[in-house]
Amino acid sequence: MKYDFTAIEKKWQDRWEEVKPYAAETGSEKPKFYGLIEFPYPSAAGLHVGHPRPFTAMDIVARKKRMEGFNVLFPIGFDAFGLPTENFAIKNHIHPAIVTKQNVENFTRQLKMLGYGFDWDRVVDTTDPNYYKWTQWIFLQLFKHGLAYKTTMPVNWCTSCKCVLANEEVVEGVCERCGSEVVRREKSQWMLGITKYAQRLIDDLDGLDFIERVKTQQINWIGRSTGAEVVFKTTAGDNLLIFTTRPDTLFGATYMVLSPEHPYVKRWKDRIENWDAVAAYVDEAAHKSDFERAELNKEKTGVRIEGVRGINPVNGKEIPIFISDYVLVTYGTGAIMAVPAHDDRDWEFARKFGCEIIEVVQGGNIEESAFTLKDDTGIMVNSGFLDGMTVKQAIPAITAWLEEKGIGHEKVNYKLRDWVFSRQRYWGEPIPLVKCEKCGWVALPESELPLLLPQVDSYELTDDGESPLSKMTDWVNTSCPCCGGPAKRETDTMPQWAGSSWYFLRYMDPHNDKELVSKEAEEYWGPVDWYNGGMEHTTLHLLYSRFWHKFLYDIGVVHTKEPYAKRTSHGMILGRNPHFIGYAETEEEKQALLAKYGSQATRPSVKMSKSLGNVVNPDDVVKAYGADTMRLYIMFIGDFEKTATWSDEAVKGSKRFLDRCWNLLELVKEGDAVSAANESAVHKTIKKVTEDVNTLKMNTAIAAMMALVNDFYAKGLSRGDLEQLILLLSPFVPHLAEEMWEQAGFAAKYGKMAMQMPWPKYDEAKTKDAIREMAVQVNGKLRSTVKVPADAPDETVIAAACADEKIKRQMEGMQLVKTIVVKNKLINLILKPAK
């Protein structure tokens, strides 16, 4: 009988739909396991082959956990608000809700097609009012606790999306989504105070089982640095506050720099003698995009402020003040003291503008470059009472001095900035606030949630950069919940990150209309035991959701400080690069490719894209080879954490393996127990697969099962052997496993599906062979192997090694000076020429 994957997969998917073997039970006596994958954005293009990699891996983990007796929650949902859907809707004049519904249906079909064991009764959709009611509810709590506030600030403005972007959404000066130019623009925006949680977001990483690169990336992103805030008096009479991480170099501060946006620039207008030049520079800076401003190789620019000077507090010297765009208004105090001898940027600036450079730390050559080392290699000079100290001694000494004089103190700064939370778009959660002329911003009563998105015919972008909702006057004009007077609704909507910041909580209790999640469900399921997702979400979604969760912890909604106990990450799936020079036959072709595609042509693999024609559609793969082959191949493709390249050829190897498994049904011989011939191989494989699934080394787990099947073909197999193999296969290729389970009569025998059986156990003793092949080295080089009984004493194995013909030849004319025996593995004989 042939392996008819299409029929088999249909049969079992229908069965599972009916039996619901993946239903999670809140409050069960069994130990719980909550495995989570990042819910997809339901794009019109459907599932990408990138999706099945993390989905299949976590599905395997979840299925194995069920077999190990856990009560498993493995849910799925859709992160369905967002720009692509809205843009598609505008272009095709279809309401985004309809587009979303279609896309969700298509995704659901594809996910079911791949046989994932999701609990389909717990699906969440961020655009469902019953869901976003609680997104709005959380926003209201943030607002009530002062963590949501509106402020005017320079924002990243995408010229194409006509929308404000978070810093995280701007990549290399362009919009992460559409690739258009991003410029700075002053806008009134809702902000979330994530910076108040900066320290906790660093500290609480400590106890978490996150892969190291996720932790370091988050820590770097938050960017904590310790230094001092120091007050500089000015000749204008007011004080300038600066932040520095090098207070030890204070005696070397020979000038100061303000960012062009610093409020003192305007304040000093009447005193500034060269106001025209200053104003021109400020104006120029305002019109530059962030990208232009941050361009690294450009020369430093700036203007010296004439008429106001700063006073260095340590020596009372008057020093010039500049404005320059290399100082950022958004970090520290927007003003710096410049120490050109010990800071690269200040050095470069000082050289160009002829500022004094005073060495205060010995150890470098300040004529050639700034000396920036902060270790003990430098000794303080030209620094009054700090002279002779190391840098490390000088920092606390000067900080204490500043505090004593009341002109400075230790200060911690973070690179992390508050989260720009409003978007001028239609397809997002409405912000549930109204602006009353008398009362200011007022929260809607919770009883009025959800605040529904108004149903409208047109959600086109506005030309003035306001939300499309602002044009819907019926909806906008309302009354104040506080005083009853006239009021207007907030017309901005929330960013896509809102819904995804707490969705894992909703899975625990998805149909609750009284609470976001019940205490009972949250205490039972929380925290998520294992969360797998992409590295691209490390500084965005992952950080945001940790922030929200901490806030919910503070207000008593959840019982753990952290949402996720464990975080792993998968590598991307790339496609073959059709323009790779390695595929060119002749030198001319290579040159042509290089000329046409540049460095792109030097990579064998690239991101899949329609224009390159290398997109792999999961539907096609499943049609041609079946879902089980798809699942198996995407796990076998390579190291889970690394990027991998899809290969149509290699898929066939996975299919071939499943054919070979299937054909074992006709090869199997009698015997309900594991056969003696295969015993150690079976136990070894169980051990390997058990361990490897726990660490997501699916590729080696599969390799072990392939080796076992090869053994079965070589030695034959009993029904007992087959039973163990099917159970091991079950999490990986569930349809095939169930069909083989049934065909071989195990379903009838146990009255259960394979997936409902206990996970196979191995006996450590049986994973070991009685006879061992040991390597024999001579002076560290492999020369032969010998077979000896397991755990044989050293004398026995040395004797056996010396008796070996090849070794005898090596030993001629030599004397044995030393032997090293590694039990059951290797013998190393150290020989010297005999005298």
Add this chain to the structure above:
RNA sequence: GCCGGUGUGGUGGAAUGGUAGACACCAGGGACUUAAAAUCCCUUGCGGGCAACCGCGUACCGGUUCGAGUCCGGUCACCGGCACCA
């Protein structure tokens, strides 16, 4: 520039300091077939040799060790993240 990671056959990739290349893909040869596909069997790191075998091999240079792909120091290349953060 800073932080993190990676360099192993024609390819994807295996190897708690202990037999490098498991398991696959591709390729070559054979069996079956009128033929092809599928399937099965064999070969397959490089060089030499009829063979037994021998030499060389994990980016490069050096070190530690009886023994290094693995540990240490340095160099180079590539990938990812951050980037004028004072």
